[in-house]
Amino acid sequence: MERTRPLLVLDLDETLWTSYDVPVMYGAERHFVLRPGLQDFLEQVGAQYTLAAWTAASRDHAQAGLDAMAHAGIPFTPEFLWDRDRCTYLRLDDGDVVYAKRLRKLRSRYPLERVLAVDDRPENFRCAYGNFVRVLPFTGSPDDRELPRLAAYLLAICGVPNFRRLEKRTWRDHPAAQAA
Ligand SMILES: [Mg+2]
Structure with missing residues (x-):
């Protein structure tokens, strides 16, 4: 059986990209810096996983980032x-205020x-640690290597029947991630 x-x-902000305001004549424009390895990550991981996006930011901000990706030749159309x-x-x-992502909202469909769920902020997953893979926040460094490592790890575990039973806090120690 398949x-x-x-x-x-x-997650989007500080996971797939970071962004900052650039002053223009009447206000500011948002500029997006895409995380190194983003295109390969989406292609490789997207071959094995259905990809979705969930951000604690506004819809407009998320769409602006996706537009910046498309403009850079990395079109990304998440499942939702x-x-x-x-x-x-x-x-x-x-x-403190938290915009928690409650994954149980998905369970009727998945x-x-x-x-x-990949995110740089564990506090967003207070109710879903069993599904959570934490990444370091991307701050714009061109030397960032998080996505190639994460892709290698995710591909190595994609056949596991129950992700919730996996210890994922130590994902960087996985041989696949170490080799990437
Ligand atoms: Mg984030």
């Missing part, structure tokens, strides 16, 4: 694009055993 194709839910409106607003005891 195993369910796994779903990979990608969820934005802040799908997040759950939480105010923590210390007063078995959670075969869902992974």
Whole structure:
């Protein structure tokens, strides 16, 4: 029996790109810097996983980043694009605010055993650590190597029947990630 194709839910800001404001005559323009290896990552991982995107930012901001990708020759059409409106607003005891991504919203369509979520902010996944793969935040360095390593890791584990049982906090120690 063919195993369910796994779903990979990608964060956008500081995971696939970073962005900053550039002053222009009347205000500011948002500029996007794409993470090194982004095109290869999407091609390689997209061959094995269904790719989706979920950002805690606004729809307009997410679309602007996707437009910047297309402009750079890296068209990305995720299976679905969820934005802040799908997040759950939480105010923590210390007063901080979190836009939590509650993956159980997906479970009627995707078995959670075969869902992974990549994000630079663990606080967004307070209710879904079992599906969470944490990446370092991308800050614009051209030497960033996170995506090639992550792609190698994700391809190595894509056949695992239950991702939730995997210890993913140490993913960088996986031989595939080490070799990338
Ligand atoms: Mg992020």
